Amino acid sequence: MPLKKKFLTALFLLFLSSVHAQKSQVWKEVQAGVWKTQIGNLRHISLLQAAGAKSLPEGLKSLPQTGFPLPKDEIKFKIIDKKIYLSFPLASDEQIFGLGLNFQTVNQRGRIMNLHVDHYGGKDNGRTHAPVPFYVSSRGYGVLIDASAYMTVYVGSNVRSDSKNRPPIQDRNTDKNWDSQPPSDALEVLIPADGASIYVFAGPSPMQAVQRYNLFNGGGYLPPKWGLGFTQRVPTLFSQDDIIKEAKSFEDHQFPLDFIGVEPGWHSASYPCTFEWDPTRFPRPKAFLDTLSRMGISANLWLNPYVSPKSSLFAPIKKYTGSHLVWNGIVPDFTLPQARKLMRDHFVKHHLDIGVGGYKIDEVDGYDFWIWPDVATFPSGTSAEQMRQIYGLMVQEMTASWFKEKNKRTYGLIRASNAGASHLPYVIYNDYYSHKDFITALVNSSFIGVLWTPEVRASKSAEEWVRRMQSVCFSPMAMLNAWADGTKPWTFPEVAQAVNDVANLRMQLLPYLYTTFAQYRFEGKPPFRSMNLVDGFAFKPKGEKGKVDATENPYGMSIKNDIKDQYMMGDFILVAPMFAGEKSREVYLPEGKWYDFYTGKLVGENQKIQITPSLDKIPLFVKDGAIIPMVPVHRQAPKDGQHYPLEVRHYGQKASTWKMYDDDGRTFDFEKGAYTWTELGVRRGENGQLEGRPKQVSPKANFGYMPEIQWSFMTK
Structure with a gap:
């Protein structure tokens, strides 16, 4: 055989060896209504492993039993050059929800998402605090890709040449309905790894698919009752005396307060952290915590998990840390049991044993120039990319386990999360500050098993202040984050009574709210729910053709009309927040009769209504029989x-x-x-x-x- 022919034959065989395709993948039902398949060679740690998720079989068995919800022969995968190519079918009328904590869009169909743990940068492109690779279909099923890797998801955005449902050929010159993005019948995923586990969750409704996902991951977290009260985070350099004075001011104003957030100044050094009390501001930390406890208040400590050279923890943990610094601190490799034990012993001694109630865990998300780069290495062999995707999960799981050892529930804040996190005691927050987008994030959190708070910090007007406070009191954590501005609930005296009223209403609703979180724990129902998860919600999104603009929109891309500014709190209460500058708004009511929460009067049934509420109340509606x-x-x-x-x-x-x-x-x-x-x-x-x-x-x-x-x- 000529040398050239031998070379070409060898090259072809090499190509074949790098491509693995399987037309019929084996799906195993691992829990009731949950199927799993494994592709290629799994990495040593996945998202669900990092989260420490353990399923609740009894809860899963209580849901309607149903068969595999997708045509198996239309789910395809292949591995090329150690990258996984996945393809799932989409029906023409199918809406897709989830795929991370998005702030501006609800229905993700037609989008391209680069799922990557990061600060939220103002665009729904997949780089976000919780880029959970789980999606829920309006047809009543869910899909999870369990791989600790960045991945790109094409959510019906591109048409395949082998499509069974090719869109019609259109001529832009003559067809007024020409579409720059023809409809695709495939959701495709590119994973830069040669191994992953894929899970499919049956419904038969979207809510039941979400319930299965949450129950498979241990159910939702049930916070302590104090965690559902009001929390005030104090300015950065407050001392223990300053904080006691702050707590007393809440008593003087008769304003609810169950826990206080202590910001970076409690450390003897922070950015990076010692995790040890500063002796000048906190000379008697146990006495400080005891005083707060007698006042009925729990203390929540700010930290980022990067160890300062000034910490007594630095020397023993250094050999278990990564190659790069964050905020000039070393980065523990929490996939290693030695690093976890050293961290646990330090935290239990300095915090849990003297009465600390929980943590706010900062800076575990990004930006790229703050967190470790993708060229970083870790002693466990875990890649920097994997570590980026799982670090927030590991810190949540690790700290939660310390409190559980003491049979003490906690509730705190986190900047990064991912799949499998529903059972963990943390609420996501960030530095972004769009009120409307905060509500959209709250809506989207319900699809992916995470909690989100639309926290309040400061406002330009009394109107904005009261509207933000109303929203936060109808969220998983009612928090005023005054670390930078020193604001108080009564900062705007002209609306102080309205702010007090909505905080008191939250406290009055504790039996209902606590039960709603119990449903999250035992039934997998998100406590705050998108309208798309509600039975009888008849709104159908329509893509409105965008106006052609030579610079901004040369192809007239369509604009979706998502319902992203109203949501359900539990089974019965529909929340329709108001925003500064708006005097009226539309509310979409599901089927059945709906009533005004405050008066009990009928407001509508399976329809769109227009409301003009007063400034002192957040619009709330309840369903018939509530x-x-x-x-x-x-x-x-x-x-x-x-x-x-x-x-x-x-x-x-x-x-x-x-x-x-x-x-x-x-x-x-x-x-x-x-x-x-x-x-x-x-x-x-x-x-x-x-x-x-x-x-x-x-x-x-x-x-x-x-x-x-x-x-x-x-x-x-």
Whole structure:
């Protein structure tokens, strides 16, 4: 054989060896309604492994049993040069949700996403605080790609030449309906790795697909009751005396306060951190924490997990750290048990043993010039890219485990997360500050198993202040982050009463809100939910053709009309935030009758309504048959042995039942059965009038409420 021919043959064989394709992949049902397949050679750590996720089989079995939700023969993959190419089918009317914590869009179909842990930079391009590679279809299924790698997702953005549903050929010169982005029937993913696990979650509804995803990852986190109260983060260099004074000012104003955020000045050195108390500002840290505890307040400490040379932890942990510094601190490799143990021993000694309640974990996301670069190396052999995708998960899982060892629930803040995080006790925050985009992020968080807070820091006007405070009080964490501005809830006196009212309303709703988080834990239902997860939500997005502009939009790209500024809190309450400068807004109501929360009056049914609310109230609507348990106004979550009177509101004319959850509100004893579900029900009596049952909560089945129930029928 001629040399040239031999060379070409060898080259062809080499190419074939680098390409692996399999027409029929084996899918194994690993839990009820959850299927898994493995592609290629798995890396030593995945996203779910980093998150420490453990599924809840009983919760998964309680969901409707159904078959594999996609045509298996239309799911394709191949490996070329140690990169995975995936393709999933899309129907023409299918909407796709999820794929990270997005701030401006809800339906991701037609987009290209580069999923990469990072600060949010103002565009929904995949670089975000939680680039979770999980998507949910409007057709009622979900797909997770479990690989600790950057990946690119083409969400029906490009048409394949072998498509079964090729779009019609159009001529821009003659066809007014010409589309610069013809519809594609494939969702495709490029993963720069030669191994990954793929999971498919059945529905049959989008909500049930999300529930399966969350339950597969351990269910949602159930915060301590104090975590659902109000939190104030104090200025950076406050001392222990300053913080005690701040806490007393909340007492003086009769404003709710359950935990205080202590910012970087508590460290003896920060950026990077010692994780040891500064002796000038905090000379008696245990006495400080004890004083706060007597005031009913938990302390949450700011940190970034990069070790200062001034820390006593520096020398022993140095050999378990990466090749590059962050904020001039060494970066522990938390895939190594030695690094985790050293960190644990240091934190338990200096924090947990003296009463610290939790952490705010900063700077684990980006930007590229702040965090370690992709050329960094780590002693475990974990690549810099992998470490970027899992670091926030590992820090969450590690710190959460320390509190669980003490049988103490915690609740804190994190800058980076990823798949498998629903069971972890952290809420995402960032430095971005668009009120509207914050609400869109809250909507999107419900698809991907993370929590998000639209925190308040400062405002340009009293109107903006009260509108932001209203939104944050209807979110997973009601937080005023005053680290830089020193703001207080009463900073704008002209709206101080309205701010106080909405904070008090959150506290009154604690039985309902706590039950909503219990549903997250036991049933996998997100506590704050996109309208796209609600049964009977009839809104259908339409792509509106964009105006042609030679510079900004030369191809007339279409604009989506997502519903991204309203959401559900739990089963019954629809939240429609207002924004500064807006006097009215539209609200889309799902099927069934809906009522005003404050008055009980009917507002509409399966329709779009226009509302013009007053400044002092956030618009809230409740569905027919809603059962809302409440308690009187109180500043703090109940302590051991403290019981509040219980009022249960009913809205509309529909008979219904709903289960209210309770436990001790602070330990993990509920995992051993120390909890109750009390069924609350409304029916029509023989006289035709609505009546509520039971009249009392059994003392044996009650943790935080007095036995007597006051029933209130809001719709007259």
